[in-house]
Amino acid sequence: MKKIERAQKLISRLSAQLSCPFCGSHLVLAPTLRLVCAHRHSFDLSRKGYVNFLYKPVNTRYGKSMMEARSQMFRAGFFDPLLQEVEKQLLTYDKKDSSTLSILDAGCGEGSFLAFAIRHLNNQETYKAEGAGIDLSKEAIQMAANAYSDVVWCVGDLARIPFAPHQFDVLLNILSPANYTEFRRVLKKDGQLLKVIPGNRHLIELREALGCPKGIQAVRSEEVIQHMKKHMPVMNSIRLTYQTRLPEHRLPYLIEMTPLSWKVPQQKKDEVAKNKLNRVTADFHLLVGRQWSRSISMKKEILVFRTNLQSAEEAQTLQPLLAQLAGVYEWNTDLQDCDRILRVVSSGAGSRDIIRLVRSAGFDCCELED
Numbered sequence: 001m002k003k004i005e006r007a008q009k010l011i012s013r014l015s016a017q018l019s020c021p022f023c024g025s026h027l028v029l030a031p032t033l034r035l036v037c038a039h040r041h042s043f044d045l046s047r048k049g050y051v052n053f054l055y056k057p058v059n060t061r062y063g064k065s066m067m068e069a070r071s072q073m074f075r076a077g078f079f080d081p082l083l084q085e086v087e088k089q090l091l092t093y094d095k096k097d098s099s100t101l102s103i104l105d106a107g108c109g110e111g112s113f114l115a116f117a118i119r120h121l122n123n124q125e126t127y128k129a130e131g132a133g134i135d136l137s138k139e140a141i142q143m144a145a146n147a148y149s150d151v152v153w154c155v156g157d158l159a160r161i162p163f164a165p166h167q168f169d170v171l172l173n174i175l176s177p178a179n180y181t182e183f184r185r186v187l188k189k190d191g192q193l194l195k196v197i198p199g200n201r202h203l204i205e206l207r208e209a210l211g212c213p214k215g216i217q218a219v220r221s222e223e224v225i226q227h228m229k230k231h232m233p234v235m236n237s238i239r240l241t242y243q244t245r246l247p248e249h250r251l252p253y254l255i256e257m258t259p260l261s262w263k264v265p266q267q268k269k270d271e272v273a274k275n276k277l278n279r280v281t282a283d284f285h286l287l288v289g290r291q292w293s294r295s296i297s298m299k300k301e302i303l304v305f306r307t308n309l310q311s312a313e314e315a316q317t318l319q320p321l322l323a324q325l326a327g328v329y330e331w332n333t334d335l336q337d338c339d340r341i342l343r344v345v346s347s348g349a350g351s352r353d354i355i356r357l358v359r360s361a362g363f364d365c366c367e368l369e370d
């Protein structure tokens, strides 16, 4: 079967779960092989087997050579212990029903983590798995779609994930930026986030050879953990540190695969690549976050919006939509006010999500700042 036919089949199966990244409305796969929403935003299904959800290409430093280097290091086994730990977490996920485990990899890069994890789960008795991967880098997604055809691959921004609320049991977010508002929106009620960040000894030998400033990584890991805790309860935190042998010919891949070398002059990188690093340390924190739930208390805030809601009946049409959005504690309207106020008591729901949702129901909505 051709790549595009396979992708078409996968997307048709998933189409009820997709939503327009711009207005949040439902997407339908047209015969022209475009996903189209009610507001005529449309997204091409590429012949190479992925969907592009970006209207404008984004300049990113996560280009082809970096992704090829990551793929090489993945195949060489550098990430194996981390992959095994991720797979272990997926296998012990406490699924409440017998349906397929749905996984989204947010910032999936060239796709190996997600594709291997899904294959591993599907070879076990526990439950079947299916997934989607999203990444801002078109080159990364092209590589993913080329290598693995059993996953829905999307070029897109994780700040506008093209899926409807509460579609995924598990989100992977491996060595990539996070957007917790979006993560909470697309996670199911009992869903989990598996987030991986580098620890302070990660690639320490390489950092020393490249002359990277000491200590930065340690500070950043702590900041990232604290930031995550503000957005969702962290149920478990696993530290994984190991050393691997690094054959000489792999050193250039190691240098190329990491953002650590972005600030290092090419001459310095060439110099380091000529030397030997016999062993290299991998050091990760695997953080297990849980979907926010009403039983867990979080700080509440009141968000106020100007709308064009005309009547209580119109306001009522928002009820099923707002009820679906994680982090909406309660809401009301003041239709006597000239700004036709919508007030939302939020325990983590972001104003952007609320605006998107109200607009998807056909009303104007913008936030009134105090």
Ligand SMILES: C[S@@+](CC[C@H](N)C(=O)[O-])C[C@H]1O[C@@H](n2cnc3c(N)ncnc32)[C@H](O)[C@@H]1O
Pocket: 060, 062, 070, 106, 107, 108, 109, 110, 113, 134, 135, 136, 137, 140, 156, 157, 158, 159, 173, 174, 175, 176, 177
């Ligand atoms: C260090 S790579 C990790 C990729 C992959 N998870 C892995 O471990 O090989 C970071 C990835 O995050 C992606 N990324 C950065 N910002 C993003 C955004 N706003 N939306 C989607 N992906 C993003 C980059 O394109 C890149 O592929």
Ligand SMILES: [Zn+2]
Pocket: 020, 021, 022, 023, 024, 025, 037, 038, 039, 040, 041
């Ligand atoms: Zn749309």
